[in-house]
Amino acid sequence: MQKPLNFEELTPDEMLNASRDFRKKISRRRSVRHFSDRAVDREIIENAIKSAGSAPSGANKQPWHFAVAENPDIKKNIRKAAEAEERDFYHGRAPQSWLDDLKVFETDENKPFLETAPYLVAVFLQRNSIDADGGKHKNYYMPESVGIATGMLITALHLSGLATLTHTPSPMKFLNEIFDRPSNEKPFMLIVTGYPTKNVTVPDIERKPFQEISTFF
Numbered sequence: 001m002q003k004p005l006n007f008e009e010l011t012p013d014e015m016l017n018a019s020r021d022f023r024k025k026i027s028r029r030r031s032v033r034h035f036s037d038r039a040v041d042r043e044i045i046e047n048a049i050k051s052a053g054s055a056p057s058g059a060n061k062q063p064w065h066f067a068v069a070e071n072p073d074i075k076k077n078i079r080k081a082a083e084a085e086e087r088d089f090y091h092g093r094a095p096q097s098w099l100d101d102l103k104v105f106e107t108d109e110n111k112p113f114l115e116t117a118p119y120l121v122a123v124f125l126q127r128n129s130i131d132a133d134g135g136k137h138k139n140y141y142m143p144e145s146v147g148i149a150t151g152m153l154i155t156a157l158h159l160s161g162l163a164t165l166t167h168t169p170s171p172m173k174f175l176n177e178i179f180d181r182p183s184n185e186k187p188f189m190l191i192v193t194g195y196p197t198k199n200v201t202v203p204d205i206e207r208k209p210f211q212e213i214s215t216f217f
């Protein structure tokens with residue numbers, strides 16, 4: 001069955017302006033590693049998740065789940081588990097070349113923002129879908145689909161006026177336990193969001209030039 005597309009046609013000028021405006025706004029997005037404990041309206045987080053949930057996905061399987069920590073005890077547990085993994089990573093597991101690549105970000109095993117930020121959104125990838133009768137069904141292109149949805153989540157949060165951090169304390173299996181998620185779900189990313197602290201700084205990094213990241217034929 002088909003239905004009409006709800007397509008909003010813009011004039012050529014409106015299109016150009018919209019593309020320039022979006023580019024200007026999105027180019028201000030940076031990963032922030034110092035968050036304030038200032039409260040954020042929960043509807044903003046809900047709307048961002050609804051936006052992410054509208055992402056395209058392989059055969060529309062929507063192979064994602066977003067588990068949100070706002071409770072201080074849950075955030076404390078996440079911090080504790082993440083810091084334990086990060087300690088292993090920074091003091092043993094990570095090869096020197098990886099640690100060298102991370103120097104510019106001045107990161108270490110301490111993650112206080114996991115407690116100060118008002119919301120932590122754990123994105124889970126569903127390896128398969130389970131129907132109401134407990135039957136297992138195949139999902140398709142899960143990393144691609146969940147990657148797109150996570151990008152839309154970050155974009156929605158940014159355009160709503162919030163800062164974000166894409167955090168991947170590896171391995172993230174502890175998130176299944178904390179959020180009571182089933183074993184067919186793989187923790188994909190932890191998105192930290194809230195207001196940045198006043199006068200926060202970010203690493204002075206460069207983007208690859210347009211000519212390098214694109215080729216037109």
Ligand SMILES: Cc1cc2nc3c(=O)[nH]c(=O)nc-3n(C[C@H](O)[C@H](O)[C@H](O)COP(=O)(O)O)c2cc1C
Pocket residue numbers: 029030031032033105107165166167168169202205
């Ligand atoms: C998949 C992925 C995992 C990341 N994991 C971490 C992380 O665990 N800790 C961290 O501080 N930053 C992490 N980052 C943030 C990157 O360091 C950051 O996006 C990159 O340096 C570019 O900086 P920007 O986001 O400010 O533009 C991650 C980013 C991505 C996309």
